[in-house]
Amino acid sequence: MGFTEALTLVFIILKLVGVIDWSWWLVLLPEIIALTFYTLIAISVFLKGVSVVKKSNKKGWK
Numbered sequence: 476m477g478f479t480e481a482l483t484l485v486f487i488i489l490k491l492v493g494v495i496d497w498s499w500w501l502v503l504l505p506e507i508i509a510l511t512f513y514t515l516i517a518i519s520v521f522l523k524g525v526s527v528v529k530k531s532n533k534k535g536w537k
Contacts, residue, residue, distance in 0.1 A: 479506060480506070483502070490502050
């Protein structure tokens with residue numbers, strides 16, 4: 476379990492017990508940020524792979 480997952484669990488427990496009175500999107504914000512970060516990494520890796528394939532096709536490699 477990573478840091479953002481643990482932090483989200485703590486926030487959920489505190490919200491359900493009534494210690495914090497935040498809206499749910501704030502409680503889940505660590506997970507939303509992590510998901511956005513992981514998605515951006517996946518997109519950048521995919522685009523890098525596409526550019527490598529395009530370069531190799533221009534050089535005549537098959």
